[in-house]
Amino acid sequence: MSLECFDKEIYELTNKELARQCEGLxxxxxxxxxxxxxxxxMGSILTNKYAEGYPQKRYYSGCEIVDQIETLAIERCKKLFNCNFANVQPHSGSQANQGVYAALLNPGDKIxxxxxxxxxxxxHGAKVSSxxxxxxxxxxGVELDGRIDYEKVRHIANIVKPKLIVCGASAYPRIIDFKKFREIADEVGAYLFADIAHIAGLVVANEHPNPFPYAHVVSSTTHKTLRGPRGGIIMCNDEEIAKKINSAIFPGIQGGPLMNIIAAKAVGFKFNLSDEWKIYAKNIIKNTQVLAKVLIERGYKLVSDGTDNHLVLISFLDREFSGKDADLALANAGITANKNTVPGEKRSPFITSGLRLGTPALTARGFKEEDIQIVANCIADILDDINNIDLQLNIKAKLKELASKFTIYTKAMF
Incomplete structure (x- = not known):
């Protein structure tokens, strides 16, 4: 029986989401x-298989096939990141990070x-998080220029004496200097843990420096710039740390791994290892540079005055409207973005004075620099007249037509 017949409500909502993703930006x-x-x-027969443990060391029988699948995922991940060890079982990036902490720290240790x-x-230590x-x-943090001051990080580390230093970000548009972070970690006797969830797809294409050999441990999601399924991974080069990580993930914080997702990670890694992937990652950088250039030319202040990676962060500290206002206005025009705090923030985290924009998804659809230029000017037009609903709806129609030229999914695929 088809989903349409079995559960029409979910079927219809799924198709509405398909339309939203295809028609908007x-x-x-x-x-x-x-x-x-x-x-x-992800939707295959593999979803049925329980496989607690690791390849050749399972607690359930009937794992001879999924052992081969997980081993393939591990080997591809190791090749991708040029490392000696990979755990592909974390259900998410957050659980991967939790596993790293559980492996290397005791409760109450400093990070x-x-x-x-x-x-x-x-x-990375937020009080609302475990x-x-x-x-x-x-x-x-960053300075008012939007960049990390590594000497200040060194100063803080020497005062705090943490057992572990986390480097990586979710809204930092510049290159992260892993070598400098490792020097600081060594100076204070700390582990260096690199969370590269946002930039992993650029790292494996050599469009951003690799955290190896500097980081003791590296984690990432497998979606974001890697374009795989939603999930997490952990990598390292040290055998003793590897053993601790495996124990921390299972049985420490997770039970049976999701074998359908692990297989999907393996498929994604195969794409990440291709020459086509390197072209895609390079196009992300080109597209983001165009986005930044147009916004600056249109009079908008970017945190750090530009970008080195897949995102830009716009500051509205010099404007009357907020990040939330900008988020809602762009949504009315069919552009999905997110409000974000900025250096020197004066508003609450629920309102913010900034907006984060990224190009990975548009680049995946095939948008090139000339298309991003159109999108960037539309964004600036909306922000220039942020309360003009008619303008937003007119731009929505224009961008829907543009989006129709870059179909990524069709109903027939599902």
């Missing part, structure tokens, strides 16, 4: 469009991470 920096082949294996309001992530509740968390 997805510019949330952490979202992307995965491959149909990845979705095919030093990037402040959430400066572009860090909840799992990372800030189980461990004593301290923070570094």
């Amino acid at each position: 997805e510019m949330i920096a952490s979202e992307n469009f995965t491959l149909p082949e990845v979705m095919e294996v 030093l991470g990037m402040d959430l309001s400066h572009g860090g992530h909840l799992t 990372s800030g509740q189980f461990y004593e968390s301290f923070f570094y």
Whole structure:
């Protein structure tokens, strides 16, 4: 029986979401469009198999096939990141990070991470996260120019003496200097943990420096710029750390792994290893540079005055409207983005004075620099007259027509 016949409500809602994704422009920096082949294996027979443990060390029988699948995913991941060890079982990036902490820390140990309001992530020690509740968390951030001051990080680390330093961000548009972070970690006797969830797809295409050999441990999501299924991974080069990570993930914080998702990760990694992937990642950088250039030319202030990666962060500290206002106005025009805090923030995290925009999803659809130029000017037009609903709806129709030239999914695929 088809989903349409069995559950018409979910079927119809799924088709509405398909239309939303195809007709609008997805510019949330952490979202992307995965491959149909990845979705095919996610919905496969593999969803039925329990496989607690690791390949050749399972607690259930009947795992001879899924052992081969997980081993393939591991080997592809290791090749992709040029590392000696990979755990592909974490259900998400947050759980991957939780696993790293559980492997290397004891409750109450000190961690030093990037402040959430400066572009860090909840799992880097924010007090509302378990990372800030189980461990004593301290923070570094960016300066008013939007960049990390590594000497200031060094100063904070020498005062705090953390057991682990987290580097990586969810809203930082510049290159992260892993070598400098490792020097700081060595100086204070800390582990260096790199969370590259946002930039992993650029890292594996050599469009951003690799955290290896500097980081003791590296985590990532497998979606975002990697364009795989939603999930997490952990990598390292040290055998003893690897054993601790495996134990921390299972049986530490997870039970049976999702074998359908692990297979989907393997499919995604195969794409990441291709020459086509390198072209895609390079196009992300080109498109983001065009987005930044147009916005600057139109009079908008970008945090750090530009970008080196897949995102830009616009500051509205010099404007009367907020990040939330901009988010809603763009949504009316069919552009999905997200409000974000900025250096020197004066508003609450629920309102903000900034907007984060990314190009990975549009690049996945095939948007080139000339198309991004059109989109960027539409964004500026909306922000220039932010209360003009008619303008927003007119632009929505214009962008819907543009989006129709870049069909990524069709109903027939599902």
